[in-house]
Amino acid sequence: MTDDDTIVVIGAGITGLTAAHTLSAQGRRVTLLDAADRVGGRILSSPFAGHMVDCGADAFLARVPDAVELCRELGLDHLLTSPASSSAHVWTAGALRRLPAGLVLGVPTDLEALGDSGIISADGLARAAEDLDRTEWPEGEPGPDPEGADDRSVGDLVRSRLGDEVFERLVAPLLSGVNAGDADVLSLATGAAQLAAAARREPSLIRSLRQQQEAARASGADPQAPVFAGLPGGTQMLTDTLRAELERRGGDLRLGVAATGLRHEGHRWMIDTTEGTLPAAAVVLALPAAPSARLLAPHAPEGAAELARLEYASVAMITLAVRRADLACDLDGSGFLVALTDRLPALTACSWASSKWAHLADPDIAVLRVSAGRHGDTAALALDDTALTEAIAADLTTTMGLDGPLLEVRITRWDDALPQFRPGHLGRVRALRAELDAGPPGLVVAGAAHDGLGIPSCVRQARNAVQHLAEQGF
Numbered sequence: 491m492t493d494d495d496t497i498v499v500i501g502a503g504i505t506g507l508t509a510a511h512t513l514s515a516q517g518r519r520v521t522l523l524d525a526a527d528r529v530g531g532r533i534l535s536s537p538f539a540g541h542m543v544d545c546g547a548d549a550f551l552a553r554v555p556d557a558v559e560l561c562r563e564l565g566l567d568h569l570l571t572s573p574a575s576s577s578a579h580v581w582t583a584g585a586l587r588r589l590p591a592g593l594v595l596g597v598p599t600d601l602e603a604l605g606d607s608g609i610i611s612a613d614g615l616a617r618a619a620e621d622l623d624r625t626e627w628p629e630g631e632p633g634p635d636p637e638g639a640d641d642r643s644v645g646d647l648v649r650s651r652l653g654d655e656v657f658e659r660l661v662a663p664l665l666s667g668v669n670a671g672d673a674d675v676l677s678l679a680t681g682a683a684q685l686a687a688a689a690r691r692e693p694s695l696i697r698s699l700r701q702q703q704e705a706a707r708a709s710g711a712d713p714q715a716p717v718f719a720g721l722p723g724g725t726q727m728l729t730d731t732l733r734a735e736l737e738r739r740g741g742d743l744r745l746g747v748a749a750t751g752l753r754h755e756g757h758r759w760m761i762d763t764t765e766g767t768l769p770a771a772a773v774v775l776a777l778p779a780a781p782s783a784r785l786l787a788p789h790a791p792e793g794a795a796e797l798a799r800l801e802y803a804s805v806a807m808i809t810l811a812v813r814r815a816d817l818a819c820d821l822d823g824s825g826f827l828v829a830l831t832d833r834l835p836a837l838t839a840c841s842w843a844s845s846k847w848a849h850l851a852d853p854d855i856a857v858l859r860v861s862a863g864r865h866g867d868t869a870a871l872a873l874d875d876t877a878l879t880e881a882i883a884a885d886l887t888t889t890m891g892l893d894g895p896l897l898e899v900r901i902t903r904w905d906d907a908l909p910q911f912r913p914g915h916l917g918r919v920r921a922l923r924a925e926l927d928a929g930p931p932g933l934v935v936a937g938a939a940h941d942g943l944g945i946p947s948c949v950r951q952a953r954n955a956v957q958h959l960a961e962q963g964f
């Protein structure tokens with residue numbers, strides 16, 4: 491193999507690491523670049539209160555296979571653990587209220603449980619129940635095209651089918667907990683594909699979701715199977731193991747090296763970097779939208795311009811240790827979300843990490859992972875660390891009755907971290923890929939900016955990118 495065979499992967503987040511690992515496991519010569527001085531991108535774990543505690547992602551969906559399969563391939567599957575407690579709460583009407591059983595991305599399928607939860611009013615419950623009477627699709631439907639052409643927002647669908655209360659107290663908090671954004675303008679196809687599929691199948695969203703659940707049961711799926719999985723050493727175990735595997739196979743990892751330009755010359759790609767120019771047979775771009783769009787602009791001008799318009803939310807993750815005895819609530823669950831109608835000054839969600847994960851359990855100390863900041867509202871993020879900590883402590887007093895000192899605090903600021911997918915996003919991604927395919931072969935894109943955020947989606951996109959290169963003969 492010559493240098494001309496090298497495939498260069500740009501960006502060493504979970505996407506780029508997975509692509510580089512997959513290529514090197516196939517015997518390809520790989521160079522992996524990252525502008526930062528570490529691998530992992532948006533994934534980071536560090537010691538806190540005597541444990542490894544994640545500063546970002548702490549779990550990944552287990553019901554879609556991609557991330558779990560990658561763990562198996564890396565020999566990490568025996569370590570996988572599921573949350574000790576998965577039942578969450580929502581802060582609404584002055585109290586933490588347990589989410590009812592049967593929610594699918596916040597959409598209720600068990601209206602009795604919803605009524606008992608106290609989360610929505612009698613009128614809100616009656617409005618949600620109207621969905622069950624629907625025998626015809628509302629005008630302008632059936633539903634969105636999942637590929638993006640007729641996509642619309644999650645708010646548009648859920649408000650019209652089940653009313654504002656279900657949307658504002660259940661669906662929007664759950665989805666905002668994932669992308670720190672506004673579910674009223676979130677692409678249904680990208681951000682809530684399961685709801686998009688359900689809305690297309692049946693005029694009643696609740697009936698359609700119940701049918702999905704029944705079909706899953708009939709196919710032998712365990713309804714109690716955990717939705718999420720995590721790694722006791724922190725999610726960074728996954729990215730560290732990918733790095734180690736890549737290096738073990740002789741992959742060339744270059745940290746602190748940013749790609750600044752991308753040209754096609756003869757039959758090769760030339761990558762300009764902060765440390766000189768690298769030739770490559772093919773290139774995988776696994777970057778956030780802005781740097782990716784800059785590199786793509788000469789090769790796919792229209793797609794790059796659309797990608798450059800993708801907005802991101804910045805968030806902060808404030809990890810705290812407090813005495814359990816200083817809390818007025820019993821921490822029976824995985825944490826809480828905040829209803830749109832009951833916003834707090836700083837806190838947007840709180841994970842009860844030491845209850846959620848058995849490996850973080852402690853009889854005396856509670857570890858809390860609190861999120862602040864959302865797309866379009868950066869007031870909390872503008873505070874310095876001291877003021878942000880005070881604001882979060884005040885919100886914990888309001889919600890959980892915190893009355894005591896913060897024993898340990900860690901603040902991780904994630905700037906421009908979470909892409910905000912607007913309706914039609916997947917159509918724009920498809921057009922970008924078509925534009926690239928019409929040009930010289932050997933340039934592919936993958937990662938959270940494209941088919942959706944989250945670890946399983948990024949792993950799947952990395953695999954697809956490698957597969958696409960193989961189909962092009964690389």
Ligand SMILES: Cc1cc2nc3c(=O)[nH]c(=O)nc-3n(C[C@H](O)[C@H](O)[C@H](O)COP(=O)(O)OP(=O)(O)OC[C@H]3O[C@@H](n4cnc5c(N)ncnc54)[C@H](O)[C@@H]3O)c2cc1C
Nearest residue numbers: 501503504505525531532547548748749937938943944945
């Ligand atoms: C606070 C938080 C909590 C989250 N929680 C979860 C969760 O619980 N479960 C879940 O599944 N997902 C979660 N996510 C989402 C998930 O972490 C991301 O979707 C995923 O890690 C993105 O990976 P990526 O490879 O696409 O991009 P990134 O991780 O952003 O990696 C891109 C890499 O490109 C590098 N780069 C940028 N410009 C250049 C350049 N010019 N040249 C070279 N390198 C460059 C960057 O340094 C970075 O390392 C969370 C995200 C955040 C921020």
